[in-house]
Amino acid sequence: MKKTNFLILLITALFFTACDNGVKELSIEANVYHEAMEELSQVSVHDIFSPPVASRIYAYPSIAAYEVLASNDNRYKSLAGQLTGLTAIPEPTEDISYDLAALEAFLNIGTALIFSEAKLDTYKAALYEELSEGVNKSYFEASLAYGNEVATHIMAWADADMYKQTRTYPKFTITDDPTRWEPTPPGYMEAIEPHWNQIRPFAIDSANQFVPERPTPFDLTKGSAFYKEIMEVYEVGNNLTDEQKEIASFWDCNPYVMNVTGHVMAATKKITPGGHWIGIVKIAAQKAGSDLMQSAEAYALTSIALADGFVSCWDEKYRSSLIRPETLINQHIDEEWLPLLQTPPFPEYTSGHSVISNAA
Numbered sequence: 633m634k635k636t637n638f639l640i641l642l643i644t645a646l647f648f649t650a651c652d653n654g655v656k657e658l659s660i661e662a663n664v665y666h667e668a669m670e671e672l673s674q675v676s677v678h679d680i681f682s683p684p685v686a687s688r689i690y691a692y693p694s695i696a697a698y699e700v701l702a703s704n705d706n707r708y709k710s711l712a713g714q715l716t717g718l719t720a721i722p723e724p725t726e727d728i729s730y731d732l733a734a735l736e737a738f739l740n741i742g743t744a745l746i747f748s749e750a751k752l753d754t755y756k757a758a759l760y761e762e763l764s765e766g767v768n769k770s771y772f773e774a775s776l777a778y779g780n781e782v783a784t785h786i787m788a789w790a791d792a793d794m795y796k797q798t799r800t801y802p803k804f805t806i807t808d809d810p811t812r813w814e815p816t817p818p819g820y821m822e823a824i825e826p827h828w829n830q831i832r833p834f835a836i837d838s839a840n841q842f843v844p845e846r847p848t849p850f851d852l853t854k855g856s857a858f859y860k861e862i863m864e865v866y867e868v869g870n871n872l873t874d875e876q877k878e879i880a881s882f883w884d885c886n887p888y889v890m891n892v893t894g895h896v897m898a899a900t901k902k903i904t905p906g907g908h909w910i911g912i913v914k915i916a917a918q919k920a921g922s923d924l925m926q927s928a929e930a931y932a933l934t935s936i937a938l939a940d941g942f943v944s945c946w947d948e949k950y951r952s953s954l955i956r957p958e959t960l961i962n963q964h965i966d967e968e969w970l971p972l973l974q975t976p977p978f979p980e981y982t983s984g985h986s987v988i989s990n991a992a
Contacts, residue, residue: 658729679747684942686904690935693741696786698932700734728775736779793832811850813979821977829947839947847981865957909992941991954981
């Protein structure tokens with residue numbers, strides 16, 4: 633009888649202890665991560681990051697989230713030792729939610745890489761208030777602390793990728809060379825990221841590991857292969873079907889378009905090509921019913937491919953520094969001709985959208 637009473641008291645004590653401490657385990661659905669990624673995309677659009685820079689903003693947070701989750705799932709391998717310069721993340725010293733730690737690492741790094749930090753801070757505060765409901769406080773805080781520790785590790789790696797150094801490098805030089813890129817209307821913006829090939833790649837061994845074929849030799853003689861290509865751009869542009877216009881509009885990812893009305897110029901902000909593909913990852917993951925780990929893997933691998941795609945593509949862009957068709961058409965064929973979409977501010981060859989889309 634005394635033994636039975638003791639067991640009843642022990643079970644009762646454990647029940648109330650559990651109630652006092654709250655729910656210990658915290659699992660996060662994939663949709664929460666999708667929403668966090670979308671929030672990062674929206675802030676990137678607001679801050680008008682160029683396509684190459686935006687790819688970097690997606691890569692490091694995505695890798696951090698993957699590394700945290702993979703460390704708790706033996707079906708997945710760490711990217712440490714596979715990506716250039718990445719070493720193993722620290723191990724947790726307390727009982728944590730790996731899901732929450734991954735989310736914290738993602739948001740912590742994302743906030744560090746953008747300008748409008750307050751926007752992500754506000755989003756995170758509201759999200760964490762919801763996620764923490766009914767969860768043991770020390771467990772929740774330990775999970776965040778570990779996420780921050782991983783973020784610090786990943787940011788130390790990111791800081792060595794030459795991004796900061798290239799901010800101080802000289803701008804692209806405009807010359808009288810008729811083959812060389814020059815600013816295009818209406819904004820006549822300077823060439824973006826002429827030194828992006830100096831950025832440390834993730835999986836490829838160097839910016840020039842995959843050097844493409846040389847562009848068609850510059851030759852404005854009527855009947856030459858180069859002239860035929862220019863005329864093809866001109867004629868197709870003048871005879872676009874509604875379907876072609878719709879396709880072009882779908883893939884229009886110029887993050888900063890200048891709209892000119894008389895003497896008034898206003899900018900339209902849009903997602904970058906890399907951001908477009910990150911959005912496609914979300915759609916694919918949701919359609920496949922991917923869980924948090926699977927979604928994190930998809931984001932990480934896609935963002936790595938995108939980032940390396942930009943490093944490789946930008947290496948060629950400023951190797952060939954090829955002039956844009958719009959410039960040549962205006963100079964030699966039709967001075968009033970305009971492309972359907974505004975020409976972005978960097979050399980023609982190779983197509984950034986084509987390279988990174990194939991990579992993705």
